[in-house]
Amino acid sequence: MKTNEEIQVLLFMEGRYRPESQPERFRGRAEFFSEEIPKGNFSMKLRDVKTEDRGEFMCIVHTDNATAYVQKLVTTQISACLADISAWMTSHHLKLNLAKTELLYIPAKSFPSIDLSLTVEDFVVSSSRTAKNLGVTLDKCLTLAPQVSSTARTCRFFLYNKRRIRHLLTEKATQLLVQALVISRLDYCNSLLAGLPACAIKPLQLVQNAAARLITSQPRSAHVTPLLIGLHWRPIAAHICFKALVLAFQAAKGTAPPYIQSLITPYSPARPLRSASSGRLMVPSLRAPGGRAARSRLFSILVPQWWNDLPTTVRTAESLPLF
Missing domain, CATH: 1.20.1050 (Glutathione S-transferase Yfyf (Class Pi); Chain A, domain 2)
Known part of the structure; x- marks a missing residue:
């Protein structure tokens, strides 16, 4: 909605775009990022911006419709996923224990929580506040x-x-x-x-x-x-840091699993500097989408910061016992 003129620029309702409610001046130029809607992002993209478009635009989300749409979409996808898992296990003479299956829904920061309830093989699986995986709640x-x-x-x-x-x-x-x-x-x-x-x-x-x-x-x-x-x-905090740095050392030396190695990038300056041989790691920016507080806990962001604080002799150690 364009607030200074009280014009409804774009409407998305019941899971689809409503062009009939759009003013002629914005028709064909304004649209949502449809792939971002399930994540709770209702940002608008405006093409061919003109001088008369100048003003303040506001996104107004009616929670009931948005929640119902996301709930239907997520429920359908998870139900299909569980059905595929159950079919694969049955074909391999195994059985999915739905009585012990836990469902944990982690919503986007900007989207409200919803209660999901799935039906798989006549068994109802409801979402819970917590879920346990490998002994971790x-x-x-x-x-x-x-x-x-x-x-x-x-x-x-x-x-x-x-x-x-x-x-x-x-x-x-x-x-x-x-x-x-x-x-x-x-x-x-x-x-x-x-x-x-x-x-x-x-x-x-x-x-x-x-x-x-x-x-x-x-x-x-x-x-x-x-x-x-x-x-x-070691104190708990120091031991947590030590374990993460051991993984970083193994990744830097190429002995860690590939998915760990892909999380870190060696520091490479644009021009020849003495720091090029100091064994430092590149620290990604916190300005990327996802929230500063949430991204600061990522392995790819937190561990390079800890690693770069180590003395050069430790970062450049040749073996894990020396490290």
Whole structure:
């Protein structure tokens, strides 16, 4: 809509473009980016711009119609995908367990959340707030708060039980038990937490601090940094960074899987500079579509920043043990 003249420039309703509602002066010149509509982007493209087109244009979205259209489109595509998976599994003498199938819908930032309900083989699969994959609980905003909460709760349970028998165990035996039952859970898939604020991973750090005090039989008020150093444990945030940098080192050396290598680009200056041999990585721009906050957590953006902060001797190490 052109607000200064109150003219409806373009109308998209019930899943299709409505040219009959368009003024003659804009007919054939204004259209939507149809491939972007399922993502919640209703931007308009105006061709052959004229002087009289000058003014302010505003996109007005009626949520009910947009939601219904996207819901129908997404439901159809996901239902067809699940049907194909079920048919493939049946042809290979397998069966898709729809009773344990979870559906997680992650909408675009500019589009409202919708509740999806699919019917596959007379079984209804409804969307949920979280879904578990390989033991990791994902939420629709990808904050990973449910995963952190679940991990911290499980680890605290194990620490509580170990504390009751601590007086019967040696320090070495306690350390082995804690590393097997607690530290392994803190370490599992924690690379997904890269880029989260410190407050998001603080529950995991508190669990690690409690584990260190339990092993060394120290009170709750004991300073934890010397204990972590004595146990050769990195803090949670440092360990997440270390694991990501190890992947970056392997990708830079060509030993990582191809899909990891494709996420980083070696720095190559336009003209001969000393920095060309410093082993730096190219840091992509945050101005690309997708939101600055969301893109800042991407492996291809976050890890090159960490990598470039390393000393040159570390970046140019010849082998992983030296790194």
